[in-house]
Amino acid sequence: TYSSQTYILLLNYSIMEIAISQSLGGIFMNECAFSTKDPIYLDYHDNVWGKPLYDSKALFKLLALESQHAGLSWLTILKKKDAYSEAFHNFEPQRVAQMTESDIDKLMSFPNIVHNRKKLEAIISQAKGYLDIEKEFGSFSQFLWSYVGGHPIDLHYKHASDRITVDERATQLSKDLKSYGFKFLGPVTVFSFLEASGMYDAHLKDCPHKPVHK
Numbered sequence: 001t002y003s004s005q006t007y008i009l010l011l012n013y014s015i016m017e018i019a020i021s022q023s024l025g026g027i028f029m030n031e032c033a034f035s036t037k038d039p040i041y042l043d044y045h046d047n048v049w050g051k052p053l054y055d056s057k058a059l060f061k062l063l064a065l066e067s068q069h070a071g072l073s074w075l076t077i078l079k080k081k082d083a084y085s086e087a088f089h090n091f092e093p094q095r096v097a098q099m100t101e102s103d104i105d106k107l108m109s110f111p112n113i114v115h116n117r118k119k120l121e122a123i124i125s126q127a128k129g130y131l132d133i134e135k136e137f138g139s140f141s142q143f144l145w146s147y148v149g150g151h152p153i154d155l156h157y158k159h160a161s162d163r164i165t166v167d168e169r170a171t172q173l174s175k176d177l178k179s180y181g182f183k184f185l186g187p188v189t190v191f192s193f194l195e196a197s198g199m200y201d202a203h204l205k206d207c208p209h210k211p212v213h214k
Contacts, residue, residue: 031160032207041075046209052152052198056140059197060130061091063177064123066193067184068114074192076114083112088123093134096127122183129180145199147173152213154201163202166191 033045053059065084069077077084087110089095104124108115130140137143145151147169157163170191177185185193195202203210 030207030209032204032209035160036075038075040078044078049196050198050201050203050209051211054141054145056130056134057091057093059141059144060093060126061085062197063182063185063193064088064091064126066189066196067122067126067182068116068119069192070119070184070186070189072114080112080114083110087113093127093130096124097131099124099127119184125181125183126185129177129182132180144173144197148194148199152198152201152211154213156205157202158205160204164191170194 030042030045033042036042053062065077065081068080068084085091087107088099104117104120107113107120108117113120133140133143155163166187171187173194174185174187174190177190191200194200198211201211201213
């Protein structure tokens with residue numbers, strides 16, 4: 001049996017261990033950051049995800065990558081994004097739109113991308129749709145941002161459990177994009193794009209990386 005003094009020391013030590021554990025958990029585990037400690041995912045959450053994106057070509061690149069994400073984890077695509085940029089001419093829409101079946105044949109053995117032929121072909125279709133939208137609306141960015149009134153919509157999440165995965169706006173945008181030839185962009189994937197592009201602010205209320213909206 002422990003003496004009363006030894007028992008108190010052990011109790012204090014246990015309390016200290018719990019405090020340190022909770023402190024480290026607070027530092028290294030941000031509930032908003034998809035409950036991950038993966039450094040690639042954390043960097044994406046902290047510095048990219050949810051930051052309002054207005055450049056048309058950057059939005060096209062993000063949308064194209066989101067289409068590759070269907071059925072896979074987003075982390076998988078994040079790790080392959082540089083290879084995709086190399087494979088698709090840095091997502092320059094005019095060049096991508098001119099790619100042919102022969103180009104897709106070569107990409108089927110291109111390293112570090114997902115070798116799903118239909119998904120790869122979809123990026124070419126999306127580039128053509130991008131050009132059509134630019135011609136009709138003057139700007140791909142303006143077309144997309146018009147769905148949120150030109151300004152980010154704060155979803156006012158307090159906890160990760162509050163998050164939803166689809167809504168009517170994403171469903172309508174998915175339908176409209178499909179009419180321009182965009183593929184592998186169903187409502188759930190489009191909702192994810194709205195969050196990633198900052199059109200939706202899905203950061204939790206107390207997240208230190210939550211954007212400041214004017």
